[in-house]
Amino acid sequence: MSDTVPLIEVSGLRAADPAARAVVAHALGAACRGPGFFLVTGHGIPRAVTDRLFAVARDLFALPEGAKQEVSIRRSPHNRGYVGLSEEQLDPGRPADRKEAFNIGLDLGPDDPEVLAGKPFRGVNQWPAGVPGLREAVLAQFDAVWALGRLLHRGFALDLGLPEDFFESRLDRPLAILRLLHYPAKTAATSALGAGEHTDYGNLTILATDGVAGLEVKRRDGGWEAVPHLPGAFVCNIGDCLMRWTNDVYASTPHRVRTPEAERFSAAFFLDPNPDAVVEALPGCTGPSNPARYSPVSGADYLREKLDATYAHRRKG
Ligand SMILES: O=C(O)CCC(=O)C(=O)O
Numbered sequence: 080m081s082d083t084v085p086l087i088e089v090s091g092l093r094a095a096d097p098a099a100r101a102v103v104a105h106a107l108g109a110a111c112r113g114p115g116f117f118l119v120t121g122h123g124i125p126r127a128v129t130d131r132l133f134a135v136a137r138d139l140f141a142l143p144e145g146a147k148q149e150v151s152i153r154r155s156p157h158n159r160g161y162v163g164l165s166e167e168q169l170d171p172g173r174p175a176d177r178k179e180a181f182n183i184g185l186d187l188g189p190d191d192p193e194v195l196a197g198k199p200f201r202g203v204n205q206w207p208a209g210v211p212g213l214r215e216a217v218l219a220q221f222d223a224v225w226a227l228g229r230l231l232h233r234g235f236a237l238d239l240g241l242p243e244d245f246f247e248s249r250l251d252r253p254l255a256i257l258r259l260l261h262y263p264a265k266t267a268a269t270s271a272l273g274a275g276e277h278t279d280y281g282n283l284t285i286l287a288t289d290g291v292a293g294l295e296v297k298r299r300d301g302g303w304e305a306v307p308h309l310p311g312a313f314v315c316n317i318g319d320c321l322m323r324w325t326n327d328v329y330a331s332t333p334h335r336v337r338t339p340e341a342e343r344f345s346a347a348f349f350l351d352p353n354p355d356a357v358v359e360a361l362p363g364c365t366g367p368s369n370p371a372r373y374s375p376v377s378g379a380d381y382l383r384e385k386l387d388a389t390y391a392h393r394r395k396g
């Protein structure tokens with residue numbers, strides 16, 4: 080279906096037979112070492128969960144501007160809430176992105192010990208009023224794709240020659256964000272992209288798309304290729320954090336979103352590790368010809384660095 084973005088059926092990762100798990104791990108490894116992008120089927124997430132998510136996303140972005148601004152991300156030091164049109168600029172060399180977004184993270188209560196302690200990125204989610212079923216639908220998707228992300232990491236661990244559960248304890252309180260996205264349709268006046276060229280920050284991104292074209296991945300030769308939409312499949316890509324963790328063995332590949340012909344919705348789940356996970360070259364990813372390229376860093380410090388860089392870009396833009 081695509082020369083660049085392979086389709087991988089991952090149900091074998093749940094098989095009792097190690098050989099069945101190894102087949103999927105091998106296919107995942109090839110995709111992560113090559114294009115850094117792949118489509119996933121056989122993930123076990125019911126279609127109704129994601130359909131429901133897109134339904135509430137439409138209602139959310141249709142709210143009056145004032146209702147959306149009441150949950151503005153500017154009110155949250157924890158990267159949660161609403162981001163308005165043209166408030167973000169992923170490629171500092173281009174006009175601001177023609178998109179609006181809504182972020183949620185781990186759904187912690189105000190009395191959660193980490194929230195009370197003021198831990199970075201540990202905050203309560205902001206839910207706008209006026210969208211019935213929003214919280215339930217968004218949290219159902221969050222939980223489903225988080226579980227899928229952990230399953231895929233079992234495949235990565237196998238591929239990398241690590242104990243299969245290596246990432247489990249590093250992804251059980253993750254700095255994960257589920258981000259609903261809305262890209263308005265192209266108008267004659269816009270030259271902006273929906274999202275400028277960028278790489279993702281975390282370990283793994285799991286994206287649900289609605290069938291309206293827009294997402295493009297950068298090929299090694301510098302050309303852009305449309306990422307196909309397959310109903311029921313998720314688009315996955317490796318982010319900068321796992322690239323660093325694997326000492327550049329896995330590839331975090333630049334991508335962008337063209338301004339779509341019709342309005343477009345998507346939902347990206349960014350799976351970053353636990354804040355205290357130590358991100359350092361994995362055994363098996365270094366050797367005489369490939370010495371460790373980066374110093375160890377905690378998951379929280381790494382994400383903070385990345386987000387601060389994005390905010391600096393914004394200030395310049
Ligand atoms: O909406 C999409 O298709 C991709 C969005 C994306 O790349 C991002 O938000 O990092």
Ligand SMILES: [Fe+2]
Pocket residue numbers: 277278279334
């Ligand atoms: Fe992205």
